[in-house]
Amino acid sequence: MICVDYLSLPDTVGNSTESTTVDGINLDEIKEFARQFKIRRLSLGLTQTQVGQALSATEGPAYSQSAICRFEKLDITPKSAQKIKPVLERWMMEAEERYKNGVDNLTDFIGSEPSKKRKRRTSFTPQALDVLNQYFERNTHPSGAEMTDLSEKLNYDREVIRVWFCNKRQALKNTIKKLKHDTP
Amino acid sequence: MICVDYLSLPDTVGNSTESTTVDGINLDEIKEFARQFKIRRLSLGLTQTQVGQALSATEGPAYSQSAICRFEKLDITPKSAQKIKPVLERWMMEAEERYKNGVDNLTDFIGSEPSKKRKRRTSFTPQALDVLNQYFERNTHPSGAEMTDLSEKLNYDREVIRVWFCNKRQALKNTIKKLKHDTP
DNA sequence: AGCATAAATAATAA
DNA sequence: TTATTATTTATGCT
Known part of the structure; x- marks a missing residue:
């Protein structure tokens, strides 16, 4: 060229x-x-x-x-x-x-992708955990707004929600690492 | 706050x-x-x-x-x-x-650094990629010493190696997200 | 001209 | 603040 x-x-x-x-x-x-x-x-x-x-x-x-x-x-x-x-x-x-x-x-x-932030009911009681897990499957990194939204809906402190996601990501990482490790 | x-x-x-x-x-x-x-x-x-x-x-x-x-x-x-x-x-x-x-x-x-031209894109040899990927399988977060070691072994700039691992982790995460997405 | 991905930039975690 | 992750831009291929 x-x-x-x-x-x-x-x-x-x-x-x-x-x-x-x-x-x-x-x-x-x-x-x-x-x-x-x-x-x-x-x-x-x-x-x-x-x-x-x-x-x-x-x-x-x-x-x-x-x-x-x-x-x-x-x-x-x-x-x-x-x-x-x-x-x-x-x-x-x-x-x-x-x-x-x-x-x-x-x-x-x-023609945006506004649907990317769709949220479901959420939380920590067995019901709440169900919701959190489903959310995590779709999006492991919710935005601040999304987490605030979750915390209000589930009636948990926002920080608790944030930490839950941190821990969940960590767990996922560890699981993957272990899986890869265990199959040489 | x-x-x-x-x-x-x-x-x-x-x-x-x-x-x-x-x-x-x-x-x-x-x-x-x-x-x-x-x-x-x-x-x-x-x-x-x-x-x-x-x-x-x-x-x-x-x-x-x-x-x-x-x-x-x-x-x-x-x-x-x-x-x-x-x-x-x-x-x-x-x-x-x-x-x-x-x-x-x-x-x-x-107070710029006007000479700060964008770095030329590094092209890894297939052999180097092999080594890096094998390493990554065992450890996605090599220590500083390990990265230095790799960079010397493979004869690439240490910074290039560091960035490679960053991008690799990113790719891994995206892949997982997508896989989970595609299998409901 | 577009895909894959390296590198730069912005945002967030620690 | 510094360290790291996430997002956006740029580029080697062909």
Whole structure:
């Protein structure tokens, strides 16, 4: 792959009023767009992965997280950059538009994975333990919010819940280690 | 530590013209500043680590990457937030000022390590991977001495070995999670 | 151009 | 705070 190092071009072009172009492609413009794109993406709180998945979900060409990564760094040929730019531009425009109408609207557009935090009834009595174990099977690392949620639902101190998960993870680790050990 | 959950406070305060305050501290203001601070930091292309290091380098109180992280998430007491806010505000102001005068000026301010190019991705030989995997089967947490030993034996940088074990443990965990998921 | 995974960054535990 | 884990980004392959 022939790749012009246009990221390293000086920021200040003092030699003329002309833009830096290659094959009729305005590199300065693309460079600036890439920079702005990243800032806008982060402002929306989105990851490259999310953008990639969203682009794959909607019509138009699909791009992976790797593609987004390479575009932002302009680690691609000018021709490729020129091709992907309008796609990202259009997508970002819509994402920002939806963001104004509320985060839910954006989330919807992203096609997100909001279901990842689903919780069940929980706790320490035999019933509670049942619930905790089931939760652990789905997610060994609940977030702070998830644990607070659990503690309230089960009427146990939050710290108790946190410790339970710590111990459970430890136990899992030990079990695995032992299993691997016992079968040489 | 008593920590008011002011992150969850409603964005729209419709009940009065007063701001949400605790101990005379304007929480809404701090919350908004934290949000903006993150965006501004990212706009300058800075990491939490860099900001932390820069703050440690200059006069005034020193804050670690963790501190920056917690401030941005407001995972601190209102009192702490109130204390760190002006420090960050002042610092960010100067950083942006210098950024206008060129990235080098900012870099200089950051006290950076500009030569800190990303490390080249290490490529392990099949033989080395064999040894590492065998070792991992017996012990997922080799001691410092053991890792030094391995690095010398395999002729790889010790840090590379350490990271390999980190990633390997991660992979193991993910695999287990997925396996449990796929077999209900 | 995408997969697998190494490395960097952010978050959390200790 | 420092140490470690979790998450995100970047890169060697092909």
